[in-house]
Amino acid sequence: DxxxxxxxxxxxxxxxxxxxxxxxxxxxxxxxxxxxxxxxxxxxxxxxxxxxxxxxxxxxxxxxxxxxxxxxxxxxxxxxxxxxxxxxxxxxxxxxxxxxxxxxxxxxxxxxxxxxxxxxxxxxxxxxxxxxxxxxxxxxxxxxxxxxxxxxxxxxxxxxxxxxxxxETQIAMCTLRSFPYLPNHCIEFAKQSYFSDYFEFGPEQYETFRKDKATFFEQLESMDAGEQYRSLALIQSFLDMHQEAQSSSNGKMDVGLCVKTAYANLMGDYRTSILNLCHSADAMESSSGKKFWTGTKRRPKAIDWNCEEDKAQLMEYLYSTAGLYASVWGLECIRDRNDFTDLVLSLNLEQPEWNPPSQNVNLSDEDEEGGDSTDKAEKLKADLYSVDTLNLPPANPQDFEKDDDLNFHIDYLTIATNLRAWNYDIKASPRHTVKVTAGRIIxxxxxxxxxxxxxxxxxxxxxxxxxxxxxxxxxxxxxxxxxxxxxxxxxxxxxxxxxxxxxxxxxxxxxxxxxxxxxxxxxxxxx
Structure with missing residues (x-):
């Protein structure tokens, strides 16, 4: 029975x-x-x-x-x-x-x-x-x-x-965003912010906008102000790439433009944002008379494109980031390192001049985004409402896959992690450690x-x-x-x-x- x-x-x-x-x-x-x-x-x-x-x-x-x-x-x-x-x-x-x-x-x-x-x-x-x-x-x-x-x-x-x-794996966003002090903090931020924004969330939002603008703006209303601004800004960045491609000599998206976008990310994430953070902290110290960089808060240093000693790391970032952008746009990647180096040199990339920000960085220990996200989001909405989506090229959001060694995912996370670790004088993480942590392999x-x-x-x-x-x-x-x-x-x-x-x-x-x-x-x- x-x-x-x-x-x-x-x-x-x-x-x-x-x-x-x-x-x-x-x-x-x-x-x-x-x-x-x-x-x-x-x-x-x-x-x-x-x-x-x-x-x-x-x-x-x-x-x-x-x-x-x-x-x-x-x-x-x-x-x-x-x-x-x-x-x-x-x-x-x-x-x-x-x-x-x-x-x-x-x-x-x-x-x-x-x-x-x-x-x-x-x-x-x-x-x-x-x-x-x-x-x-x-x-x-x-x-x-x-x-x-x-x-x-x-x-x-x-x-x-x-x-x-x-x-289980939660780390305060203020720590990840501005005050990392452990290698794991750098890995988490590279995965949650950099990879997610540029290659997952960004392309997904762009595709929704491209396919059905009305539906996109309906969905946008369910987001808070910070999330709205994030979505709109990422879409704008993809539209900027498309516009620059149209104005180029061949009128098409190419790997050279992917390299330029990667370089803009490099400067923004590892130089400009770091200098802005230090400037805001110095201003707070000056006004309050209290030391800011104490305890686990480390004063970061910005990368320098003109420093030959660090050029290998910076080139590695451009290589993996440009490869990912090429995948997003459905382009053939340049895998030969010498050919890629020649391409980068031909672009004559220059380090942008830094100017103090008009508004200081949010230095609070709270996780909320500070500043005028609502005003920024409204301005971007107005700009995007007028965009004609009919001829926009499709983008391919990257579904994170840790076991494909040819898709640049772990390569990107490793160099993005270690550049941030360099910013904050944190021990670098080997590729395997990044793979295990980012892939949530228990x-x-x-x-x-x-x-x-x-x-x-x-x-x-x-x-x-x-x-x-x-x-x-x-x-x-x-x-x-x-x-x-x-x-x-x-x-x-x-x-x-x-x-x-x-x-x-x-x-x-x-x-x-x-x-x-x-x-x-x-x-x-x-x-």
Whole structure:
């Protein structure tokens, strides 16, 4: 009977990474969903990268760049040809409720999370709560792992806790923007600000503007003043490139123009902004009589294009940045270093003269953008309203990919990081460190994954046996484990009961998050 129940199970596996691969393996070997009534649905938006192969054992070299869910399903079907499995590449969230419909959720026996972020976990938990479905939840971080089982009406839910991943890698923006003092600060700023603005967010906003100007300005209204100005300024920079291309001798976008734009970024980010910051700090010191550059605040120094000693680093920045701009505009990159150097020399690039800014830089410890963002945004809006978008060339936003060594992404982040580190006299970061940090690669151990998945599989077997109905939550276990700390950090415990909320009313006196009021109505409308 137990094996027949396994065969008839309808399982929704969300995620097909390290945990998802291990769970798929277990489901296939346990004979789950092998009858005509049974079905496994696995979904994952990601595609397989080279770095996945060391810890996601369903994948091989030939699977790289293919969808994880599709290749994972194919792998386990080879082991168990009777497995009924459907692979999808859809995100599970509010915007895919037309795919994962009411009918889809109602037919499930269980939802099984193999996710790596809190927001997605909270969403699937809310769906299980609404449709009264059990949820299996787990996670790993190096040698640490945990799992949790959520039983309808018998345990608290995932959302009943205070889990939040917003602070896992969060660094105050004022520190990143003006006062970095660690190598990681430089990596984060290079990724969040430089790469995102120039090659992701900027091209995306430009494309929205180019394709449908009216829709763009509608979406713009949902942004705050600082974000509006950022969006408009980036679009203007792309329009400036297009205008300069039209006025050139060949009337087309070329790599030379990409180099000029890269040079403008170099001067703006590593010279002008640094000189402006120091000027504003000096003015504050002079007016207050207090030292500004104290504690972790380091006085930065600006780059100098005319300094031959630093020219190799600056040329490396131009090389990777121009390569990325060429990719954005769909141009052939110049990969030969000598040819690229010749091109740069032929452009006769000159360092712009610096003049003190009319308005001082925001030096507060707050994260808010200071200044007149609203006024600047309104002026740019007026300028962009009159732009004819009909003949604007398309741009290709760069989807960050850490494992392609030819796409300039890690090359750019490495030199952008280390130039900023040079500004602030911070230790330079090797390319591998930048790749690991920017790619959010958390060391994963196969031992940890295998352990937590084995524990969750045991809890799943208890569910299929119907122990939740006969024994309640008492026979189920959650866990918190750290394999590096020995048996003393292997903790299992019974799931908490639902949180009871008192109403202070005669009826109902209390309720839990599982409770709901259903209104049954045969009519089409309620009045």
């Amino acid at each position: 137990f094996q027949n129940q396994m065969a008839n199970q309808k399982v929704f596996l969300v995620g097909c990474g390290a945990l998802g691969c291990e769970y798929l393996k277990g489901l296939a070997l346990m004979g789950v969903a092998t009858s005509p009534e049974g079905k496994i649905t696995v979904t994952d938006m990601d595609r397989i990268e080279v770095s996945n192969l060391s810890r996601q054992f369903l994948f091989r070299q030939e699977d790289v760049s293919h969808p994880k869910s599709v290749r994972g399903a194919l792998a386990v079907q080879k082991w168990n040809p009777n497995l009924n499995i459907t692979a999808m590449e859809q995100k599970v969230g509010n915007d895919t409720e037309d795919i994962f419909t009411d009918d889809f959720w109602r037919k499930l026996d269980i939802c099984w999370n193999a996710l790596d972020n809190v927001m997605a976990r909270q969403y699937t938990d809310s769906r299980c709560l609404f449709y009264s479905k059990p949820l299996l939840e787990s996670g790993t971080l190096g040698t640490k792992c945990n799992h949790e089982i959520v039983l309808p009406y018998r345990t608290s839910t995932y959302n009943d806790g205070n889990e939040n991943d917003s602070n 060391p994963a151990l196969a031992t940890t994954t295998a352990m937590v998945c084995g524990l969750v599989n045991v809890e799943y077997c208890k569910l299929v046996l119907g122990l939740a109905n006969t024994n309640g939550r008492d026979v189920f276990l959650n866990s918190n484990i750290n394999l590096a700390a020995g048996s003393g950090n292997f903790t299992t415990f019974c799931p908490d009961p639902p949180i009871n909320i008192e109403t202070g009313l005669d009826q109902p006196k209390s309720f839990t998050s599982w409770d709901k009021i259903e209104i049954v109505n045969d009519k089409e409308e309620l009045s």
